[in-house]
Amino acid sequence: MSNQASTSNIAAYLTNIKKLLSAGKYDFVPRRKNMQERASMKKYCEECGREVETKVITKKETYDVCSEPIEVDAQVLVCAECGEEFYCEEFDNATLINAYNEYRRRHKLLLPEEIKKIREQYGLSQRSFARLLNWGDKTICRYENGSIQDKAHNSLMLFLREPENMRIYLTENEIVLDERKMAKLLDTVEKLEQDTEYQAGRRFFGLFFTQIPCEENGFKGFDYEKLCAMVLFFAQKSAELLKTKLMKLLNYSDMIFYKENGISMSGLKYAHLPYGPVPDHFDMILGKMAADHIAHIEVFYEGAYEKHQVIPECDVPEGVLSDAEITVLNRIYEKFKNFGSVEISDYSHNEKGYRATKTGEIISYAYAIDIELN
Numbered sequence: 001m002s003n004q005a006s007t008s009n010i011a012a013y014l015t016n017i018k019k020l021l022s023a024g025k026y027d028f029v030p031r032r033k034n035m036q037e038r039a040s041m042k043k044y045c046e047e048c049g050r051e052v053e054t055k056v057i058t059k060k061e062t063y064d065v066c067s068e069p070i071e072v073d074a075q076v077l078v079c080a081e082c083g084e085e086f087y088c089e090e091f092d093n094a095t096l097i098n099a100y101n102e103y104r105r106r107h108k109l110l111l112p113e114e115i116k117k118i119r120e121q122y123g124l125s126q127r128s129f130a131r132l133l134n135w136g137d138k139t140i141c142r143y144e145n146g147s148i149q150d151k152a153h154n155s156l157m158l159f160l161r162e163p164e165n166m167r168i169y170l171t172e173n174e175i176v177l178d179e180r181k182m183a184k185l186l187d188t189v190e191k192l193e194q195d196t197e198y199q200a201g202r203r204f205f206g207l208f209f210t211q212i213p214c215e216e217n218g219f220k221g222f223d224y225e226k227l228c229a230m231v232l233f234f235a236q237k238s239a240e241l242l243k244t245k246l247m248k249l250l251n252y253s254d255m256i257f258y259k260e261n262g263i264s265m266s267g268l269k270y271a272h273l274p275y276g277p278v279p280d281h282f283d284m285i286l287g288k289m290a291a292d293h294i295a296h297i298e299v300f301y302e303g304a305y306e307k308h309q310v311i312p313e314c315d316v317p318e319g320v321l322s323d324a325e326i327t328v329l330n331r332i333y334e335k336f337k338n339f340g341s342v343e344i345s346d347y348s349h350n351e352k353g354y355r356a357t358k359t360g361e362i363i364s365y366a367y368a369i370d371i372e373l374n
Contacts, residue, residue, distance in 0.1 A: 043086050045079040053080040056091075058369055063099035066148055070099045070106075072262070073369050098262035100146060105219050109154050111263060113322070114221075116144045118161050120319075123188050131176045132185075133157075163192035209267070209281070218254055218264020218365040227266040227285065228294045229320040233329050235295055235312040237337075243286075243297060243308040244275060244341040248348050249332055251277040255353075255368040257328045264365060265325055272357040276348035280362065335373050 045052045054077050061074040074095040077088040104111055110118075119129045119140065126140040133139075133156060143149045149157075160166050166189050175182060209222035227250075234249050235241050254264040269280040279285065290296040293313045300307055321329070336344050348354060353367025 043077075043079070045082065045084050045086075047082045047084045048079060052082075054078065054086065055080045061095060063096065065099055065103040068103065068106075070102050072098045072102055074098075075260075094260045097146065098260075100148065101219065101262035103148065105213055107151070109149060109151070110157055111213075111220065112144050112146055115140070115149070115157055117223075117225075118157055119144075121188075121192065122166065122185060124185070128177065128181060134176060163189050167193070213267075215364050215366060216269045216362045217267045218258045218368075219262070220264050220267040222267040223265075224285075224288070225317075225320055226325075227268065228289060228292075229316050230266060230329065231289065231295050231310065232312050232314065232316045233321070233326075234333065235310045236316065237333055241310045242341045243310055245336070245339070245344050246310050247278050247282060248276055248344045249336060250279060251348065252336070252371070252373070253329055253332045255365065255371055256332065256373065257325065258365045259368040259371060260328070261324065265328075270363045272354060272359055272361050272363055274359065276345040277351075277354060277363055331373065 041054055042051050043054055044050070056075050057078055058073050059076055060071055062069050062071045064070075072095060075091050077086045077091060078084060079086070101111065103109075119126065122129070124132065126144065127137050130137055130140045133153075135153070139153075143153075160169060167186075170182075170186065170189070177185065213219040213221060230250060230253060231246065234246060250266065250268065251270050254266055254268060254270070258264045270277040271280050286295075286297060295310055295312045297308050298311050300309065336347075339347065351367065352370040353363040356367065357363050
């Protein structure tokens with residue numbers, strides 16, 4: 001079946017809606033319902049001639065991205081009885097995003113959120129950043145919303161990610177910014193260059209975490225700020241969040257987000273350890289978070305058991321997590337909110353990625369496709 005719903009399917013679907021409306025049996029589904037809810041919907045099947053249960057299957061589909069065929073794993077809604085495919089906007093959008101991200105990976109292009117992060121570190125609006133680069137006013141807006149950037153634009157933004165390079169650019173080019181904005185930008189660049197914590201953090205992460213997208217990190221360079229927001233999200237929603245459970249919540253969040261969007265949230269790698277998947281170098285990351293007064297671990301005893309509780313020290317920063325990321329985090333929280341550390345660890349042992357790897361090995365995000373949260 002093609003990526004577009006057939007005219008006959010749409011006509012049959014609309015005819016059935018009219019019948020259900022007349023009978024008072026049709027429930028309107030909010031546009032932002034998640035994919036799991038879509039999968040549990042009943043739909044009218046043209047082949048079966050009646051309303052049927054649906055299920056989700058995974059299949060290979062090819063999309064044309066910038067005149068290049070890109071094959072990706074697509075989730076498709078089908079009739080549970082005959083296999084007829086249904087049009088589902090959420091699934092189609094997720095697959096298209098996946099295809100665009102696969103194209104970016106192949107051509108080593110910045111992801112939309114990486115472009116946004118470069119812009120925001122200099123305190124620039126989308127329009128100001130575009131003008132700084134002598135591009136059209138809407139260019140950065142388009143790139144951050146998913147349009148594919150050309151390689152020349154990509155190279156310039158990648159170059160300007162480093163504050164010292166931004167200073168060179170500002171010095172050697174004619175900049176279309178008013179004096180006030182220019183002065184503010186130069187001040188920001190100077191602060192970034194002189195910020196010892198910023199520079200030390202970059203050196204710290206450069207030693208242990210790769211910024212090169214690959215299958216092991218969900219095709220995303222490690223994002224410390226995003227990870228901190230994820231940790232704070234779970235720590236603040238939970239009455240008592242233990243370290244072991246947190247590590248599993250992060251793993252499921254990254255894997256499910258990757259499954260549906262073709263990229264992980266945090267850029268973490270996850271290793272196979274006896275108690276389930278664990279973020280690589282996680283104790284080191286927690287030490288950094290404690291030093292930054294973001295969150296820390298408190299040890300307490302309950303009988304003969306030693307527990308390591310995650311204590312948040314600040315609120316989740318605004319604007320760091322996208323709506324799509326928050327939706328996934330909420331789904332993971334709701335799924336496992338009544339699980340203890342032992343229960344969620346045992347649950348994670350059943351995942352294909354864990355069963356297919358040995359102790360100490362990195363679990364590829366390719367196994368995310370097999371994770372089902374019922």
